[in-house]
Amino acid sequence: ACSRPLPFLFTRRRLHQPYNSLTESDVQIFSEILGHNPSLLLQASDPIVHAASTDWTGHYWQAPARLLLRPQTTAQISALLAHCHQRRLPVVPQGGKTGLVGGSVPTVAHEEIILQLQYLNQITALDPVLGIVTCQAGVVLENLQDYCANHSWLVPLDLGAKGTCQIGGNLATNAEGPYFRKYGCLAGNVLGLEVVLADGRILDYNYRLSNNMKDNTGYKWHQLFLGSEGTLGIITGVTLACAPLPRSKQAAFVACSSYDQVLLVLQKAKQYLGEILAAMEFMDAAIWKLVEASGRHQMPLSVETILSESAVQEGGPFFLLIDTHGSNANHDQEKWQTFLEAVQDDILNGVLAQDIKQYQSFWQIRESANPTVAQLGYTYKYDVSLPIAQFQDWIQEMRLERLGPLARNESSSLVNANWGHILDGNLHFNVTTIGKREVQKDVLDALEPYLFHSILKRGGSISAEHGLGQAKNHLLPSVHDEHTLDLMRSLKALLDPRMILNPGKFLPAK
Amino acid sequence: ACSRPLPFLFTRRRLHQPYNSLTESDVQIFSEILGHNPSLLLQASDPIVHAASTDWTGHYWQAPARLLLRPQTTAQISALLAHCHQRRLPVVPQGGKTGLVGGSVPTVAHEEIILQLQYLNQITALDPVLGIVTCQAGVVLENLQDYCANHSWLVPLDLGAKGTCQIGGNLATNAEGPYFRKYGCLAGNVLGLEVVLADGRILDYNYRLSNNMKDNTGYKWHQLFLGSEGTLGIITGVTLACAPLPRSKQAAFVACSSYDQVLLVLQKAKQYLGEILAAMEFMDAAIWKLVEASGRHQMPLSVETILSESAVQEGGPFFLLIDTHGSNANHDQEKWQTFLEAVQDDILNGVLAQDIKQYQSFWQIRESANPTVAQLGYTYKYDVSLPIAQFQDWIQEMRLERLGPLARNESSSLVNANWGHILDGNLHFNVTTIGKREVQKDVLDALEPYLFHSILKRGGSISAEHGLGQAKNHLLPSVHDEHTLDLMRSLKALLDPRMILNPGKFLPAK
């Protein structure tokens, strides 16, 4: 019995004082690792650090981080983490900061060092036969898309934040977006990964040496890092399979008077557009009107006109952006024609983009949904999966049961506007309090936790693509059973035993 | 210091005597778990056990296993494993036994109990809107394909062994096959998994409750089990995303005189067939002649005729099976026409399947490659990834440097016949010693380890899709670095700390 008490005490001490505070000597060591380059190590007083301490939503802000590091190489990241690990200093990895669940910024409790990936921005190889691209994690998604497009390849991922988000951030959040069904998810397209573990070890899975489409040698551990939101390791590089660049792109907006019609159009789009159907995006009347009101877009259809001409279901008219990617423009146009004929009785109106410029402007309308509501006020954002047939029914449930009473009190400063990747059963449900910048307890209480429970009751997912961060991590125990939670904790303990990587995010506090 | 020596000794004892031997009392307990149903528990004397103790290749045979268990439910598997774990009894999971690397049968050293999955054969749900199918692991792949096809959905996996292999075995080997590029890999299409861990815990990742296309709640631990060959857990159920069933299928065989022409045709197929290109399979003259000689197939082209009419490169003529899946037969036929016009100077001859029967017979020719060589004699099989441009160059290297001298000694009983999924850079290289049933040391020495080193030197993979099993696990250290091997060992230790699951496979012995 002589040695028993020791480990027990040790464990208790750890639990109470898990992290150390940053000292001057730590800063010196970091500075040395970064070659004493002042632009790579910034302190709290720097406005850049201020900006880096809150995220795209502006919902998560405590105080400027004490330190921001901007390594330029994987080796530097390895050395920085080895020191943080040894000293028990917490770190938050930061990509483009467009994540919507507060994953990329410091939390109250932990005083994290921000580690930015933006200088790891090299595209290192592109295999012309297989379309396999290798690049570093800090490459901005749109830059990667442009580079690959110049070589006739399509990055199999696209999202509204493409101009700012980084491929490393996309991997860390397992981002999905509108083309999920056509080009597959990251899990299927990521062939290799380079990761720095919490203790500084550099792991390489088919990153540096290999660009093979198929390889079955060993456990696919790299998959664990997809969607792990910086809690298991820092992603520093990726090998990604691209798709051939489509030679013909077409898109249309159609308006439907009822949600049943939306479902019919969806069904017929799959049938008549077949293999060229690339994306199908849903927007309800509320988000359409807000985007229209922003005055920044040439809208192909008008809610007012539709309402003056037709009777529509509550929440309608409903808009669908339908997008096709193909290799033969004639064939694609013929498919469109048969499709549009087949749905003519199911839609109120429809506009086919006349050229690639209008095609792009249609997408800009859809992509402006997020920024539009964000500008108007504090937005309660919910990214859920739901059986497709239930979208509108569930939205109505939320409106009647939860928002209805509230909205009257708030004298209508509250708007519920919704959109989403309907092809995948993925809905973005948004409540904005116009003109208000802070979270309001009564609105929050009206929404949560009711919303999550009603999603789970319908067999949906409480986070379809945005992840958990610090916004939804407390919900994990209502999603998964104890065995799965245990396994998740074990994986965390295995890869980051001192819990220095992104504390307070993803996994719920015990 | 009083407690130190104990764990040390304990560790040593474990290393020397890792497993216990099966006792009568173990058998009693298993029998109880299986409800005393004699057809679910078979002993060494049973001919079924004899057959189950060797695999499809026949290369791996020691002695009949002492025990074969055939559980009918996940709960039974959980109870069986909990006992094996507690008693430290090793287990080998067995699906359809079509794996090609000896993963599914007992090894010399360990006296494994065989655990067959075939009675977990229920298809439990198919979502008609999203095409998400849920089934148990023991469902035979072809049965799953037929069931889904009856509901207009396509299982995104196909392979020659479909009539025998099980979806659980496919997941455990991360099987890929010809449609990898068109429909994506399992990592992308598996949405949920049920797994029984070594200690009997049942893990559920979006299997029972959920059928959402997108879900980002937690670590994607289920991905670890894909390709883990039964060494991390027993897969008992899966939720899989299907693709819409193609309404139009077309295929052609074309013959090329040189490998450069093969590359040209491949390039043009991508360009002209575009999004309908589903598969492209390579067969060299040797395998074509063997399939022809088997007399079981109506061959659309003849090597003899080609050789009598044209000069071809050594190893040629080369054959390509090109397959398209689309939604509009007219469009597909037009694409085929422009494609065939574009390649008319690059091919010697080509035959377009006239109907679905001929389409199927073309595929039967390709799929008979494996069984044909297996029947002729002992086959040394190598499933590699390689830069596509290098296929024939590498085959020639192997023939000249390694097989040439040998073949003369063996008075030509040795045939090298090759085929593969060329679209993915995946080649199956096969050496058969006609009429011989046993491995021959001189042939093996000529091939290995040279072959693996030359593949790695060219940046290829030594196991593209068949995995490691007991055939290639010793090579893992030449593929991955020490950090990755360490992580793989840690994952194994985390999930199967007593190493009862499929010992001697996948990971190399330390």
Ligand SMILES: Cc1cc2nc3c(=O)[nH]c(=O)nc-3n(C[C@H](O)[C@H](O)[C@H](O)COP(=O)(O)OP(=O)(O)OC[C@H]3O[C@@H](n4cnc5c(N)ncnc54)[C@H](O)[C@@H]3O)c2cc1C
């Ligand atoms: C307008 C807009 C539209 C969007 N549309 C979509 C959409 O369609 N589909 C979708 O899935 N998401 C969408 N998102 C959210 C999505 O999560 C992010 O846009 C993106 O994937 C995050 O990338 P980022 O580089 O900005 O990461 P950040 O926000 O900087 O970080 C996100 C998380 O990943 C971690 N992280 C970042 N980089 C690394 C790294 N290299 N290694 C380890 N961890 C890292 C961070 O710590 C954090 O936890 C949208 C966001 C916006 C603002």
Ligand SMILES: Cc1cc2nc3c(=O)[nH]c(=O)nc-3n(C[C@H](O)[C@H](O)[C@H](O)COP(=O)(O)OP(=O)(O)OC[C@H]3O[C@@H](n4cnc5c(N)ncnc54)[C@H](O)[C@@H]3O)c2cc1C
């Ligand atoms: C004619 C032929 C053609 C083939 N073509 C291809 C091809 O195109 N592409 C390709 O990738 N492969 C191909 N293969 C090999 C391929 O690995 C197998 O056909 C198939 O995936 C194995 O499934 P099975 O059910 O037969 O598994 P088995 O052979 O029974 O087992 C394979 C491995 O998985 C483990 N295992 C099986 N079931 C489970 C389970 N439920 N849980 C945990 N572990 C389990 C076993 O222990 C073993 O290690 C082919 C094989 C043949 C004979």
